[in-house]
Amino acid sequence: MKSGIVLLFLVLMACLTTFGQKKQSPKGDEKGLIKVSVMYPAGEGKTFNMEYYETKHMPMVAGLLGSNLVKYTIEKGLASGIPNQPLPYVAIGIFYVKNLADYQASIAPNRDAIRADIANYTNIAPVILVSEVVK
Template sequence: MHKLLVLYPPPDDPAAFAEYYEKQHLPLVQKLPGLLGWRYSLQVHAEPESPYFAVFEAEFADAAAYAAAMATPQGEAVRRDVPNYATGGAIVLDYPVAQS
């Protein structure tokens, strides 16, 4: 299993981020080939305060499947769309998941 984790710092306009993210960006994400599952939250909490506004997680079979998905036109569309809503930027991490 290979995971994608995207951490979003606070945007300039949280309501605009949420609306665009849910109505425009996530439908693009759903078109990624090889995507096994995904989830997100716009309610990220931490003590004493979270440096992130939102988080997104996705699963792929392995690193090759993730790389292949991101190399497709759908992957390019997802990447190009991020500046349209993530005015606070985005931290993108991907990693293999160790199983015990």
């Protein structure tokens, strides 16, 4: 009898644990989000301090975006997509946000501070693309 109660208790706990968990979105499910890609073109004489970008600049901008920010990524350029061609970008920073208007409202009053910080890690003028993730 005692072992039956223990078994019943264990089954109930397993069910509660399994069914009580929040369902996670599939990894990489960004459909419908706004994607802000900040791309740094490669070229002769261009410099980029990845450590500063990763530990200071991107976290600073991410903090400005608040709850609108879903996630951000940092990419380091390795090669061109075409063999024996020059590297197109040394780095790309990407922010995934829920709402474009909220993104713009967060960035606008901080634009000068963000631009001023660029000199701390690169001499490259970034190219920015704002897009919607469709798949």
